[in-house]
Amino acid sequence: MMEYHVSARRIDAHGSLARAKEAEVVLDTDLAGRRDAMNPVELLLSALAACMLKGVERVTPLLQFHIDGVEIALEGVRQDAPPRLVAIRYEIVVDSPESDQRLDLLHRNILKYGTISNTLSAALPLEGGLRRKA
Structure with missing residues (x-):
């Protein structure tokens, strides 16, 4: 069995950040949406x-x-x-x-x-x- 690990945290009301290994992805968690991140x-x-x-x-x-x-x-x-x-x-x-x-x-x-x-x-x-x- 393989296991995968991701952690995520809220930055502010406009976005969050997910991390896995040494990679980071900005998350669109803004209720209004944002163009520079994926929902x-x-x-x-x-x-x-x-x-x-x-x-x-x-x-x-x-x-x-x-x-x-x-x-x-x-x-x-x-x-x-x-x-x-x-x-x-x-x-x-x-x-x-x-x-x-x-x-x-x-x-x-x-x-x-x-x-x-x-x-x-x-x-x-x-x-x-x-x-x-x-």
């Missing part, structure tokens, strides 16, 4: 994006997969009462000369072995796909 939903979506990108890094050497770049776009769909996400939509865009079958294999592996993607998909629909960069 909790954006952080969750960023965690999913990081999970997917880490999956690419993990899988590509194993599959001897050639990529020149990867971009991920995510959208969280939130209901108001009670406040919660009801779906997450994603699009993974890969710049690669690999075949469509190998791109599909990459996509399946990204989802199958991701800690965050597996956790979130147990709680709500993850809808999306992987496509080749035009």
Whole structure:
């Protein structure tokens, strides 16, 4: 079993700070919002994006997969009462000369072995796909 540790503290009414290892992230905890920090939903979506990108890094050497770049776009769909996400939509865009079958294999592996993607998909629909960069 692996364990992860994060600590967070309120700076003031406009923001907070989270720490893990030697990294710090400013958190948007201001009720009015702030443009220079991510709010909790954006952080969750960023965690999913990081999970997917880490999956690419993990899988590509194993599959001897050639990529020149990867971009991920995510959208969280939130209901108001009670406040919660009801779906997450994603699009993974890969710049690669690999075949469509190998791109599909990459996509399946990204989802199958991701800690965050597996956790979130147990709680709500993850809808999306992987496509080749035009």
